[in-house]
Amino acid sequence: MAGRRGLRDGLLLSAGATVLLSVWAHMVGPDLWVDRWFTLWSVAPAGLVMWNLSTPVVAHWSTGRLSTAGAEVGLARNGQLRRRVDGFLRHVALVHACALVVLPLLWILDVALSPGNALGGGYLDAVTGEHFQKMLTSESFWIWTRNSVIVSVGTTLLGLALAIPAGYAFSRFKFRGRDPAMFAFLLVQMFPGVIILVPYFLVMKALGLLNTSFGLILAYSVTALPLCVWMLKGFFDTVPRELEEAALMDGCSQTQVFWKIVLPLSLPAVAVTALFSFLAAWNEFLLALTFNTSESMYTLPVGLASLISSTGQAWGDFAAASLLVSLPVVVLFIVFQRFLIEGLSAGGVKG
Amino acid sequence: MVNVTFNGVTKRYDDGFEAVQGLNLEVNDGEFLVLLGPSGCGKSTTLRMLAGLEDVTKGEIAIGGARVNDLPPGARGIGMVFQSYALYPHMSIADNLAFGLRMAKGEDKPTEDDIRWRVGETADMLGLTSELEKRPKQLSGGQRQRVALGRALIKRPKVLLMDEPLSNLDAELRHQMRARIRSLHDELGMTTVYVTHDQIEAMTLADRIAVLDGGVLQQHGAPMDVYRNPANDFVRGFLCAHLDEMVATANGLFGGDEE
Numbered sequence: 269m270a271g272r273r274g275l276r277d278g279l280l281l282s283a284g285a286t287v288l289l290s291v292w293a294h295m296v297g298p299d300l301w302v303d304r305w306f307t308l309w310s311v312a313p314a315g316l317v318m319w320n321l322s323t324p325v326v327a328h329w330s331t332g333r334l335s336t337a338g339a340e341v342g343l344a345r346n347g348q349l350r351r352r353v354d355g356f357l358r359h360v361a362l363v364h365a366c367a368l369v370v371l372p373l374l375w376i377l378d379v380a381l382s383p384g385n386a387l388g389g390g391y392l393d394a395v396t397g398e399h400f401q402k403m404l405t406s407e408s409f410w411i412w413t414r415n416s417v418i419v420s421v422g423t424t425l426l427g428l429a430l431a432i433p434a435g436y437a438f439s440r441f442k443f444r445g446r447d448p449a450m451f452a453f454l455l456v457q458m459f460p461g462v463i464i465l466v467p468y469f470l471v472m473k474a475l476g477l478l479n480t481s482f483g484l485i486l487a488y489s490v491t492a493l494p495l496c497v498w499m500l501k502g503f504f505d506t507v508p509r510e511l512e513e514a515a516l517m518d519g520c521s522q523t524q525v526f527w528k529i530v531l532p533l534s535l536p537a538v539a540v541t542a543l544f545s546f547l548a549a550w551n552e553f554l555l556a557l558t559f560n561t562s563e564s565m566y567t568l569p570v571g572l573a574s575l576i577s578s579t580g581q582a583w584g585d586f587a588a589a590s591l592l593v594s595l596p597v598v599v600l601f602i603v604f605q606r607f608l609i610e611g612l613s614a615g616g617v618k619g
Numbered sequence: 620m621v622n623v624t625f626n627g628v629t630k631r632y633d634d635g636f637e638a639v640q641g642l643n644l645e646v647n648d649g650e651f652l653v654l655l656g657p658s659g660c661g662k663s664t665t666l667r668m669l670a671g672l673e674d675v676t677k678g679e680i681a682i683g684g685a686r687v688n689d690l691p692p693g694a695r696g697i698g699m700v701f702q703s704y705a706l707y708p709h710m711s712i713a714d715n716l717a718f719g720l721r722m723a724k725g726e727d728k729p730t731e732d733d734i735r736w737r738v739g740e741t742a743d744m745l746g747l748t749s750e751l752e753k754r755p756k757q758l759s760g761g762q763r764q765r766v767a768l769g770r771a772l773i774k775r776p777k778v779l780l781m782d783e784p785l786s787n788l789d790a791e792l793r794h795q796m797r798a799r800i801r802s803l804h805d806e807l808g809m810t811t812v813y814v815t816h817d818q819i820e821a822m823t824l825a826d827r828i829a830v831l832d833g834g835v836l837q838q839h840g841a842p843m844d845v846y847r848n849p850a851n852d853f854v855r856g857f858l859c860a861h862l863d864e865m866v867a868t869a870n871g872l873f874g875g876d877e878e
Contacts, residue, residue: 510705513672518719518770519693532709 276330280321286314380587387583399588409589411564412571415481416550416593419567422485423549424542427492431541434493435500436526440512450501453494461491461554472559479565484556488549496541503537504530539607543600550597568593621683621696621777621810622648623669628678630664630834638664640834641678651804651811653825655818657857661834662814666780669812670699682778693722698771699780702787704763706755712766713738713751719774741769744803761792768800772807779804781813785820797823818861822846830854 290310297303320326325342328334334342379387383396403409437443438450468487469478477483507530515525531538553569560566566574572593575586601608623646630639639661646652654662667673669680671692680687687695698719706715720734729737742748745765755763764784771779784800785793801824804811815821821828822842830837830845830853838850846862849855 508703508705510701510703511707513670513692514699514701514705514707514770515718516672516692517670517697517699518774519722519724521691524722529707 272332273330276321276326280318283314283317283321287311287318290314376587376590379583380591382584385581385583385585399584400592403585403589403592408563408566408571409592412566412568415560415565416568418481419484419488419556420546420549422481423488423492424545426485426489427496427545428538428542430489431493431496431500432531432538434497436504436530438497438501439504440509450498453497457494464491465554465558468555469558477559479560479562481565483559484549484552484567487555487559488545488552491555492545492548496545499541499544500534500537503534507533536607539604543604543608546600547597550593622646622650623778623810623812624679624681624684625665625669626679626681628665628668628680629676630661630668630673631676638834639668642834642836644829644836644839646810646812649808649810651801651813651824651826653821653828654812654814654831655816655821655828655858656831656837657816660831662816662831663782664834665831666782666812666814669778670697670780671695696777697780698774698776698778700764700767700771700782700784702783704755704767704787706763706766706770708755710754711751712742712747712753712755712758715755715766716741716751716769716773719770723774737773741773744772745769760788761796764788764792764796768803772803776809779809779811781811783815784813785815785817800824818858819865821858822862830858832857 287310290307294303294307323343325334325339329336329339374391378391380399381392381395381397383394383398438446472478472483472487475483477486511529511533512525515529516522520528551569552567553573556567556570557573560570563571563574568589572586572589575582575589623644625642625644628639628642629637631637642661642665644665654665656662664673668675669682671687671690675688682695682697707718710718716738717734720729720737723729738751739748742751745768747762747765747769750758750762750766755766758766764787767784771781781800785796788796797820800813813820813824825842827840828842828845829839832853838845838854845854846859849859
């Protein structure tokens, strides 16, 4: 029975050591929230282990008064605790996931509202609106915004104008080359953007579309097209064919069937696709950086990046502008929320 | 005279499958014809060719003596009730009914007043007056079925087509609607072609039935004539034996009282 006893005592000792070590490290180390978090993560599991090992069942097992099978029966009562523990752990994991999303936002809010351009310091020690004011009154910020709006709206319109008919055709008509074309769309989607960057640049240069909004609109529409077409095709597939046939019987032409029946029913999907194209264009950085090199043609992401250069790191301005840039996106999501849910849970057309 | 004629009509799909083979069939003016057969027998394809939803590979379809092979569905003077009803989910019941009238072109195009009047009349006839502002989603199965019927009837079609219109209803409702469909037909007097695989529906509704199997017309005649003199083994098995079986089942259930 000495083996059992040794095992139990060894585990107890190492758990205890972990707790002591963590507390000591915390006391001598810096006291940032990260450190508290880290301490909690070593103390709590070790404490749990100690608590579990110090139960009478384990104690009796280690002295040999209880067989292994008997100990298992005794510990099985802990199963009642199991569900509560599981639920607790699940929440712990979720809180961490949330923190991962929320903390950067809080951080950038802090940087944007703090005076000067420091990245560190205490949280919201001093609050100032100077960075926001500076950005909102700066001429170049509004020029970049204008460029971004033109490019994003243009991309959305051109993308939809191309993707809607294409998606409908892929969904409803059988024609030679249909399946290879669908696959080719997917294939294009698989290449990372960097690969097409240089060829794109050469094409844009040859077309004289460098430093123009239209060049970017064209590039974004084309790169967003595969996903848009697939999304719309998927939705059109769920519109029952009998609906279209009923409209044909009611005297519609094929075009009227599309405009009066299929498109109104597909508005959620169209909204989702539009939102997707808009956001892709609004956030895109690489192509915009490469094609439009003159400062008056910068889009917002490129403009923001230009705030952080070798000559000056305007982190405060950068953070304030970042928040301003995200604002339209947030508003769009709130407005389109209903459509998003409907569009993503496609197939709710029947009945 | 609005009779319907199938003259050697064949439907062959791209993969070579012949759904309908050399069909010759005549539907008289004002007649209620039921196309009866098991699934895959070509009855739905026949109906869809008549509606203009499928191309005719070979042969000729005529409505009122005029060849309609190349007319679009909307120009054939046909109303159709679909199995799934196919109501437009984004329109109110009133708009569903009025859609066909609004789509009419040229001199047929009715005025808005006329449309409103006819929607009211149709809703009245089918007991839908209180549902006109609702969406299809808010209606029960039976009500949707009546809307589908109303949408087909409101254009006063020369020929009414129905593709298994009762198959999505429960037994009680199916019984009611069957009687209603027949009485509407007698009242309005249009030529009707009705597709079903249900022998009882065929026997109770039809003036004449056309039994199909494997894309070939097996027998064409009045229901009781077909039942008494089946033309071949298929008709005997699919129609006569099935009906006899039902009679036997019913007698088995209630036989005790009668003897």
